[in-house]
Amino acid sequence: MKKITFILFALISGTALAQDGTAKGTADVSAEIVTPIKINNGTALNFGSIVAAEGGKVRVNTEGTRTFSNTNMEVITVDAITAASFEVTAADQYSYSISIPSIVLTGEEEGTEMPVSFTQDLEGETDGTATGSGDAQTLKVGGLLTVSSEQTAGTYEGEVTVTVAYE
Template sequence: MNSSIFLNKTFRRAALASAFTLWAFGAPSSFAAGATSNSSATVIVPIAITNSADLNFGKFAPGAGGDVTVATDGVRTASGPILSSAGSTPAAAKFDVTGDNSATYGITWSGAAMLTDSVSSETMALSKISDLTAAGVTNGEVTSGELGAGGAQSIYLGGELSVTSGQANGTYIGDVTATVEYN
């Protein structure tokens, strides 16, 4: 008998027996290692915004033309137009934001850059003014905020209208939208 064939068969049988033994009884623990990871997730309160007051410029006559401004505290002033105390009371808009305690968020503004009269189709340019404290701000826009420990904050929106001396009488309207998103 050929000795290399015998060794080959013996070697194969020994290798097969070793493999079976490892499979049946498992590999020694020195060849395996393990680690555990803790997994977690935090669910937060969804951010929300509601409008609790609308921006109202009240009544005025165009006069020589110019600007009518409603500050973020609702105080109205004019340079050129003649303000009327009759009718609706001027007011700043107010948006109430709620969400996760102490979270920061971004604010984007969209909507009316013009107020339009539905009858005459004439317009007045609107510049938005906003702040977070109703401090009577008369220029600029806020772009971020931080919810308090109770998960709430308000945004106040005023504005400035550009009025021409020949501005047609009528009711001018337009929508301004405040959108908030967690940072």
């Protein structure tokens, strides 16, 4: 009888102490909703009046100052020389990128074009990234215009698109 009781006890305690091969753990789950990044349409970038002369490059920096690679291109202009200006609002302490692709200004006649590349400055940041403050930040955009010596006289226009996105 002792043997049967011992065997029965061994079977019951072995079954009670056996594991099923699984283990469980837990972790907290959270999420934060951030205000959407936004940009307001900007003021115009204006290179002013230019003489084609022998051609060259015209730069309007982010402060609105115009310089020429060829001083023969310079002419007094009635239009104000201006850099473009945009207002960007991003969540406080969140990084975002700024992207400004080059464009081509087109003239009134077919085949008349001038390429423009852009520079940017957002409160001292010029590398294409910035950190939001929760308030509107001023993004200034300047440009470098390439003028051919055979550039046809007339008005040239285009539109720059500035994209901002959280990183």
